[in-house]
Amino acid sequence: MKTKNTARPKVNIITLGCSKNLVDSENLITQLKANQFDVTHESAKDDAQVVIVNTCGFIENAKQESIDTIFRYIDAKQAGLVDKLYVTGCLSHRYKDELEAEMPEVDAFFGTMELPRMLKTLNADYKHELLGERIITTPSHTAFMKIAEGCNRPCSFCAIPLMRGKHVSKSLEDLEREASNLVKSGVKELVLIAQDLTYYGLDLYGKRNLADLLKRLSDINDLEWIRLQYAYPSQFPEDILPVMRERNNICNYLDIPLQHASDNMLKSMRRGISAARTQDLIDKIRFEVPNIHLRTTMISGYPGESEADQQAMLDFVAHNRFERLGVFAYSHEENTAAFNLVDDVPQELKEARVEEIMALQQDISHELNQAKVGQELKVLFDRKEGQYFVGRTEFDSPEVDNEVLVDASKHFVRIGDFATVHIDSAEEFDLYATPII
Numbered sequence: 001m002k003t004k005n006t007a008r009p010k011v012n013i014i015t016l017g018c019s020k021n022l023v024d025s026e027n028l029i030t031q032l033k034a035n036q037f038d039v040t041h042e043s044a045k046d047d048a049q050v051v052i053v054n055t056c057g058f059i060e061n062a063k064q065e066s067i068d069t070i071f072r073y074i075d076a077k078q079a080g081l082v083d084k085l086y087v088t089g090c091l092s093h094r095y096k097d098e099l100e101a102e103m104p105e106v107d108a109f110f111g112t113m114e115l116p117r118m119l120k121t122l123n124a125d126y127k128h129e130l131l132g133e134r135i136i137t138t139p140s141h142t143a144f145m146k147i148a149e150g151c152n153r154p155c156s157f158c159a160i161p162l163m164r165g166k167h168v169s170k171s172l173e174d175l176e177r178e179a180s181n182l183v184k185s186g187v188k189e190l191v192l193i194a195q196d197l198t199y200y201g202l203d204l205y206g207k208r209n210l211a212d213l214l215k216r217l218s219d220i221n222d223l224e225w226i227r228l229q230y231a232y233p234s235q236f237p238e239d240i241l242p243v244m245r246e247r248n249n250i251c252n253y254l255d256i257p258l259q260h261a262s263d264n265m266l267k268s269m270r271r272g273i274s275a276a277r278t279q280d281l282i283d284k285i286r287f288e289v290p291n292i293h294l295r296t297t298m299i300s301g302y303p304g305e306s307e308a309d310q311q312a313m314l315d316f317v318a319h320n321r322f323e324r325l326g327v328f329a330y331s332h333e334e335n336t337a338a339f340n341l342v343d344d345v346p347q348e349l350k351e352a353r354v355e356e357i358m359a360l361q362q363d364i365s366h367e368l369n370q371a372k373v374g375q376e377l378k379v380l381f382d383r384k385e386g387q388y389f390v391g392r393t394e395f396d397s398p399e400v401d402n403e404v405l406v407d408a409s410k411h412f413v414r415i416g417d418f419a420t421v422h423i424d425s426a427e428e429f430d431l432y433a434t435p436i437i
Contacts, residue, residue, distance in 0.1 A: 009083065010038040011122075012048035014073075015137075016066050017056025019144040019193050019229070021089055022137065025054050028088075028115060030135045035124035041137045046081035050122070057091035057163055059331035066091045074105045086110065088118060090163040112164055132178040139382050141416035142189040142398055143182050147175055147213065151195035153232060155259075156270045156337035157302065157330065160195055167196065169204045176216050179223065188416070189225040189380060190217065191397060196232045208237040218247040224418065225380065227397055229255040229295075233281055234272035241288035251394040254285065255295040255324075261316030262309035265302055270337065275312070282320055293395035295324035298357060301350030302330045303341035310353050317360055323368055324401050325361045327354045362428050369402070369426035376436060379404045379421050381413045389413045391421075393431075404431045411435050 011032055015025040025041065032039045040048060051073045055066035066089075076082045084107045092099060093111035100109055110118045116126040136143045150165040151158075170178075179190055194200065201209025217226055226247075228240075231254055244250045260266050263275050273281075286292060298313060317325065329350040332343040345353075381391035382398070388405040391413070396402050404421060406413055413419045413435055421433035 008035070008037045009049035010040070010047065011050045011052060012040045012043045013052045013054060014042055014069060015054045016069060017054075017058065017062055017090065019191065020146055020195070021054050021056060023134070023144050023146045023193070024089070024112070024115075026134050026136055028052070028054075028118070029137070030130055030133060031115070031119055031127060032122070032124060033135060034127050034130055035119070035122075037122075037124065046076045049083040050086070051076070051082050051084070052086045052088060052118075055087060055089035055091035057089070057094045057159065059328065059333070061331075063091055070099075070103060070106065074103065077105060086118065086121070088112070088114070090160075093163045094159065132174055133181050134178070136182070136185075136187070138398065139416060140186045141380065142191065142382070143187045144191045144193050145175070145179060145182070146170075146193050147197065148194040148200055152199060153196060153234075154270045154272075154337070156268060156341075157259075157299065157333065159333045159336050162335055164195060167199050167203060169200050169202070169209075171204060172201075172209070172213055172216060175213060176220070179217050180220055183220055183223050186416075188223070188418075189227065190223060191227045191229055192217075193229050195230065197228055197230055198232045198235070198237050208235075208239075210237050211239040211243050214240060214243045214247065214250060218243075218249050224249055225251050225394060227251045227253055227394075229397060231256045233258055233278055236281055238284065238288075241285060244292070245289045252289060252292045253295070253395050253397065254289075254292060255397065256285075257297040259297065259299050260302065260309070260313060261298075262305075262312040265305060265309050268304060268338070268341070269299075269302065275316070279316075279320075293323035294320075295326075295397065295401065296322050298325070298327045299330050300327055300353035300357060301345040301347075303332075303338060303343055303345065305330075305345055305353075310356070314357060314360060317357060317364070321364050321368065322361070323365070323395060325357075325364075326400070327357045327361075329354050365402075366426070366428045369428065369431060372423045372431060373426050375423050376420055377404070377423060377431075377433075378418055379433070380418050381406075381415050383415060384408060389415070391419070402429050402431065404433050406433055406435060 013025050029039050056062040073085050077085050088110040092109045096109045119126050148169045150167045151161050152167040377393050379391040391404045420436045423431050423433050425432045
């Protein structure tokens with residue numbers, strides 16, 4: 001008699017884009033493992049019967065990387081190395097019809113909110129009892145925690161609302177439970193993420209409630225670092241500043257994407273804030289939270305950007321001396337408000353302006369890092385790479401910020417633990433240190 005084969009296929013999940021996508025992949029991994037699937041994350045081997053590509057659709061470069069990755073696994077499927085190929089995430093949500101027409105080899109496309117449907121396709125049950133529980137793919141001592149989904153902001157250049165919908169906050173209770181579960185599993189650092197942290201709570205509680213959330217999370221035993229990413233400057237909830245100052249386990253760090261410093265550009269970008277009010281906010285944050293390190297991002301080459309607008313941004317960066325800064329070349333995204341404008345800054349000029357700002361920032365970063373030489377800092381060590389143990393201070397977010405390097409041939413530190421180090425020397429984006437015994 002023939003018996004039914006109940007073995008689950010092996011699944012490999014590929015995550016592209018931002019940390020918010022990574023959390024989505026981790027929730028998918030958690031659900032699949034609870035359904036007894038063998039799951040790997042970003043395995044380089046083509047030894048999984050099922051591949052799920054979690055795509056990014058934010059800007060042109062990210063979209064191209066997603067498309068290239070899908071075609072890489074279409075090739076693997078055609079070579080008989082993969083049985084089923086599924087695509088999810090932002091690109092899939094935004095361009096589902098076009099992708100289905102161009103990539104018939106893909107077995108199914110899913111949007112950003114279709115986890116239950118994807119699980120059903122895989123013959124897996126959606127387990128509601130797992131809400132607030134998550135298997136992380138980051139080093140076991142650090143985790144991203146998404147406090148909300150979607151965005152209500154009207155930024156003219158941004159397609160995120162098209163892919164993620166309106167802002168939806170998670171409840172204080174659910175987030176507190178999720179954070180407690182992560183800490184019990186060994187997480188020491190939580191990086192709070194959302195499309196807009198500062199909008200948190202308006203939909204649930206009728207007010208911006210980030211300060212209350214921070215208080216609750218900072219009371220969790222053994223949670224040593226809480227880090228804030230993606231804070232919108234307009235209508236910034238200033239009541240979080242005394243909480244950040246007074247709570248020792250909230251990092252003196254804030255990621256606050258400002259995008260530009262010219263009133264012309266800010267108005268066209270629909271940012272809801274002027275250059276003067278932006279400056280007032282930065283001054284207020286630095287006054288209220290001494291020694292805070294600010295990360296920001298800028299956009300160069302937005303439609304209509306003049307040399308005067310670019311100079312305004314350079315002057316703004318030079319004046320504020322941001323500890324961390326990145327710049328994107330403007331990407332002309334269909335179905336955004338800015339798509340109705342003429343994309344009149346040539347790509348070469350966009351890139352030249354990006355390089356001009358980053359050259360200035362490199363000098364600023366070098367000077368700020370040199371000022372840390374001789375200091376003693378608390379460092380969380382993430383990994384060993386080559387001859388160095390690599391860690392971060394409270395002023396540095398995973399993957400995007402500066403790192404602290406300790407010579408492994410001379411010293412030992414434990415991965416996943418904190419250590420106090422003496423900063424011996426510095427480069428533009430790295431600090432070299434000796435552990436203090």
